[in-house]
Amino acid sequence: MTRPSGAGAVRGSCLRCGAPVLRQLVGRHAALSVTADAEPTTWAAAFALREPNRLDWCLRELSTGPDLRWTTSYPSPCPHSHVIDHRCPAGTPAGRRPEGTLW
Template identity: 60%
Template sequence: MLRQLVGRLAALDVAADAEPMLAAEAAALRTEQRLDWCLRQTKHGAELQWADCRRRRTPCPHPHVIDHACTGPRVPVVPARSRRRPTPVPDGQLTL
């Protein structure tokens, strides 16, 4: 898994699968809740960038990755118990 802040002004904390794929494959997996990212090699190492290369006329030469989606079992959320004691008087009546 790759994890990085993507963007310069309002960065997103991205956790993406490390398996590189072609831009078209990543675009096919893209949903409203799961984005694809362009993976570029810089002198500092791998860097995730917005996949705005779809605007190009030629296919993007860089590999792409997709946001990570956990496949483990979901842990049920147990609602917290209320610790507030019931009032000794009926609702709407004030206590002194």
């Protein structure tokens, strides 16, 4: 699957809990479909929330809008804002949220 050159993250809402999220295919060859919290944070705060199945992403604001990129490795922190993979809050009902509901 390819994506248009310059395509970045799309702002939207989580289909399950309604939280604001960013969605993007990140990567050139084997792209990963990312749904991340839309609220930016620092590199250190995002790194602290990282888990084996929950990644943090470098968030760059381009002229075309937000763009998610793989987080750089150690040792130096990234100077850009970061976001973390989205997780619905505990207690969110399973399944897709019905259209028009606010819960």
